[in-house]
Amino acid sequence: MSRKTARSLVRLAVAALGLFPLLAFLAGRRVIVSGESMLPTLRPGERVLFDRLAYVIERPRRGDVVLARHPSRPGLQMIKRVAGGGPNEYVLLGDNPAGSTDSRTLGPFRRSDIVARAWVVYWPVERFRVIKRRIETLGT
Numbered sequence: 001m002s003r004k005t006a007r008s009l010v011r012l013a014v015a016a017l018g019l020f021p022l023l024a025f026l027a028g029r030r031v032i033v034s035g036e037s038m039l040p041t042l043r044p045g046e047r048v049l050f051d052r053l054a055y056v057i058e059r060p061r062r063g064d065v066v067l068a069r070h071p072s073r074p075g076l077q078m079i080k081r082v083a084g085g086g087p088n089e090y091v092l093l094g095d096n097p098a099g100s101t102d103s104r105t106l107g108p109f110r111r112s113d114i115v116a117r118a119w120v121v122y123w124p125v126e127r128f129r130v131i132k133r134r135i136e137t138l139g140t
Helices: 003-017 020-026
Strands: 029-032 047-051 065-069 077-085 089-093 114-123
Touching (some): 077 114
Antiparallel strands (some): 065 077
């Protein structure tokens, strides 16, 4: 069975059973924002739940806020926004260009370096919100 067929079957089964939100929550990656590279979207100290299953079903799309492995520093993960790219390489940028190390200095990120898509800010409670894809903020 091809990879594309397998993904289609997983997508169909999960959608039919309505289990995706529960599975995504259970498999989610919880991250505390440090640094100012994603201001004003994400502030230092906010806690974000990332959906690690999002890209099993689809590929990263322009405007997604993602968690990615740093291309040259193993163990370091970064929060960036997808600004563009092809099936195997992506341009990832911070929303705060003056305070961000991103594709402008690191070059494109491999698809395999993208770990998850941002889902919700869950802490502090008064700033709880769902993170949506935003394209209008990208300068590309």
